[in-house]
Amino acid sequence: GGNFLGEHVSISMDRLRQSLGLMAKHLNVQIAQLITPEFSNGLPVCLIGNKDRSVNIGLKSLQLCANSIMPYLVFLGQSMADKFPMHAEQYNQNINSMEYMSALLAPVDLRAKIDQNTYDLRLFLSKATIPTYEAVRTVIQADIDPSHPYIWDDDERSIDKNIAQLTTSLTDEKGPLLYDQR
Numbered sequence: 001g002g003n004f005l006g007e008h009v010s011i012s013m014d015r016l017r018q019s020l021g022l023m024a025k026h027l028n029v030q031i032a033q034l035i036t037p038e039f040s041n042g043l044p045v046c047l048i049g050n051k052d053r054s055v056n057i058g059l060k061s062l063q064l065c066a067n068s069i070m071p072y073l074v075f076l077g078q079s080m081a082d083k084f085p086m087h088a089e090q091y092n093q094n095i096n097s098m099e100y101m102s103a104l105l106a107p108v109d110l111r112a113k114i115d116q117n118t119y120d121l122r123l124f125l126s127k128a129t130i131p132t133y134e135a136v137r138t139v140i141q142a143d144i145d146p147s148h149p150y151i152w153d154d155d156e157r158s159i160d161k162n163i164a165q166l167t168t169s170l171t172d173e174k175g176p177l178l179y180d181q182r
Contacts, residue, residue, distance in 0.1 A: 046058035
């Protein structure tokens with residue numbers, strides 16, 4: 001085997017990731033316009049459902065999250081095919097090793113977009129990381145519920161309290177995050 005041109009796969013995967021980054025930019029703008037009264041044609045500010053609460057952020061956090069993720073997706077969308085590694089196979093395989101990296105980066109982005117219609121994130125994790133995810137949820141006392149997200153209403157839980165719980169657990173040598181129970 002060998003002596004094949006991997007540039008086709010590299011360029012295709014690069015374009016796929018670049019398109020996902022561009023889509024993320026467009027979605028970011030659309031979400032921002034949706035929660036902004038000047039652009040949302042009379043919808044409530046931040047799409048707040050319960051207006052009777054004095055403090056409720058609605059979907060503002062979604063917009064902030066999209067705004068922080070979008071640059072990362074654009075960064076991951078950068079081309080790999082033009083970044084040649086050290087030449088391999090008597091100087092005729094310089095692009096083939098980049099096809100693997102290009103293809104490897106693409107499914108990571110795609111997998112994050114898959115909608116499984118569940119709040120149970122274990123479907124997106126490897127077998128090796130599931131125990132850590134479960135341990136974190138145990139430490140912060142947040143049951144894993146496929147029909148309910150980590151936070152439903154703003155006042156359901158205190159994120160700073162959860163951070164403190166995780167920090168404490170990380171300093172406990174017998175805590176569930178550091179202690180291997182096998």
